[in-house]
Amino acid sequence: MPPQRGGWLEVICGPMFSGKSEEMIRRLRRAEIAGQRVVIFKPRIDDRFDAADVVSHAGARMRAVPVSSVAELVARAQGFEVVGIDEVQFFEHPVVSASLELAEGGARVVAAGLDQDFRRLPFGPIPELLSHAEFVDKLQAVCHRCGGPATTTQRLVAGKPAPYSGETVLVGAAEQYEARCRDCHEPGTDAAALGASAAA
Numbered sequence: 080m081p082p083q084r085g086g087w088l089e090v091i092c093g094p095m096f097s098g099k100s101e102e103m104i105r106r107l108r109r110a111e112i113a114g115q116r117v118v119i120f121k122p123r124i125d126d127r128f129d130a131a132d133v134v135s136h137a138g139a140r141m142r143a144v145p146v147s148s149v150a151e152l153v154a155r156a157q158g159f160e161v162v163g164i165d166e167v168q169f170f171e172h173p174v175v176s177a178s179l180e181l182a183e184g185g186a187r188v189v190a191a192g193l194d195q196d197f198r199r200l201p202f203g204p205i206p207e208l209l210s211h212a213e214f215v216d217k218l219q220a221v222c223h224r225c226g227g228p229a230t231t232t233q234r235l236v237a238g239k240p241a242p243y244s245g246e247t248v249l250v251g252a253a254e255q256y257e258a259r260c261r262d263c264h265e266p267g268t269d270a271a272a273l274g275a276s277a278a279a
């Protein structure tokens with residue numbers, strides 16, 4: 080059970096297609112129904128869909144405020160009781176202290192994001208958010224290959240595993256993503272040469 084008073088931090092993480100945005104929308108809608116002041120922020124980097132909405136792959140949507148920095152997020156979060164942060168992995172590291180500050184100020188902070196990048200390495204500020212959070216949910220998708228529980232995100236370029244040495248964040252590039260389980264995840268062909276034990 081959540082605390083009766085005061086703020087706290089919830090993290091919803093997992094690979095792509097695991098329903099993170101949907102789960103955040105579900106929680107925040109309940110808070111709205113309970114009459115709480117709710118806001119969702121997302122990094123301005125993400126313009127896959129309508130710029131003003133958080134949209135899950137399954138089509139659920141809720142208004143979101145795109146922000147360019149953590150400072151802007153904190154400034155615009157004032158006065159809200161429930162603060163959602165979507166795609167939190169794309170924010171700079173200070174999003175950790177900002178989330179804690181908001182929680183300590185009495186807000187319920189719900190952060191959703193990818194726990195691992197396409198190499199299966201911890202993504203940006205997520206590890207620290209997980210260790211500070213009161214509540215953590217790690218969602219699984221369905222493996223695109225075998226149908227098992229998927230915990231990783233496979234990046235593909237022209238249908239082949241993307242190079243391990245590629246940029247972590249590629250917005251609008253012509254690559255594709257699939258959810259994969261540990262066994263079916265394929266590191267890029269350059270992973271072994273780079274000594275990538277995490278993806279071996």
Ligand SMILES: [Zn+2]
Pocket residue numbers: 222223224225226227259260261262263264
């Ligand atoms: Zn699999």
